[in-house]
Amino acid sequence: MKTLVIGAGIAGLSAAQELRKANHQVILLEARSRVGGRIHTDRSFAEVPIELGAEFIHSSQVPTYSLAQKLGLRTFHYNQHNDTLVRLPDGALRTIAEVGTQKQGYDNVRLVDWPEVNGEESLEAYLERLGERPIPFKLQEYISDFDHPRYLSAKAAREYLCDPSAEEGDYRLLDGYD
Ligand SMILES: Cc1cc2nc3c(=O)[nH]c(=O)nc-3n(C[C@H](O)[C@H](O)[C@H](O)COP(=O)(O)OP(=O)(O)OC[C@H]3O[C@@H](n4cnc5c(N)ncnc54)[C@H](O)[C@@H]3O)c2cc1C
Structure with missing residues (x-):
């Protein structure tokens, strides 16, 4: 079987690899002069790889983590809360954990407390529907990491909110994501 x-x-590369395993004759067509798409590591700027696209493996629960392990790639565990410093109005530097999480925490966010999402509604519409409910720190952080709630999927945000693996932190690929 011939497949284009x-x-x-990463999606096309994975598909091509699976098809090859299933004995397809595969042609992989790429419009750009490089593979990787939104995974784009730059090595021209510094002595360390600089990620222009994807940079984190989000927890050890995702398939890219096991792939990195299988390939023997060097990873570095990174916890945003403990490792990222923010400057406060008084000039002091504190970790995100010190500033934000003591009270509101990652504590007790349970799927059952967050009602089902209506189809493809935005996070903004979902939060409006919920009314006065306080937004947990974990969700505030999700919004600040990504975009205005108008542009975020309520479904993805709800999954993140209730995903215990998000507490584990992220991993960087020390030698570059590409
Ligand atoms: C700045 C940034 C940071 C990110 N950070 C993370 C992160 O930390 N962790 C994480 O897991 N994910 C992250 N992501 C998301 C992750 O990069 C993407 O989810 C993933 O790379 C998407 O892979 P894909 O194969 O689905 O699509 P793409 O990577 O977009 O690949 C699609 C490919 O198809 C090619 N193409 C499109 N149309 C045609 C055509 N008609 N003919 C031929 N070729 C075509 C494109 O040139 C491209 O190479 C980030 C993304 C960005 C942009």
Whole structure:
């Protein structure tokens, strides 16, 4: 069987690999002059790889983590709360954990407390529907990391909110994501 895969991002590369394993004859067609798509590591700027696209493996629960392990790639565990410093109005530097999480915490966010999402509604519409409910720190952080709630998917945010693996932190690939 001959199969054409369009786009050599991680999805196309994975699809092509699976098809090859299933004895397909695969042509992988990429519009750009490089593979990787939104995974784009730059090595021209500094002596360390600089990620222009994806940079984190979000917990050890995701398939990219096991892939990195299988390939023997060096990873570095990174916990945003303990490792990222923010400057306060008085000039002091504190970790995110010191500033934000003591009270509101990652504590007790349970799926059952967060009602089902209506189809493809935005996070903004979902939060409006919930009314006065306080927004947990974990969700505030999600919004500040990504975009205005108008542009975020309520479904993805709800999954993140109730995903215990989010507490584990992220991993960087020390030698570059590409
Ligand atoms: C700045 C940034 C930071 C990110 N950070 C993270 C992160 O930390 N962790 C994480 O897990 N994810 C992160 N992501 C998301 C992650 O990069 C993407 O989810 C993932 O790379 C998408 O892979 P893909 O193969 O689905 O699509 P893409 O990577 O977009 O690949 C699609 C490919 O198809 C090609 N193509 C499109 N149309 C055609 C055509 N008609 N003909 C031929 N080729 C075509 C494109 O050129 C591209 O190479 C980040 C993304 C960005 C942009």
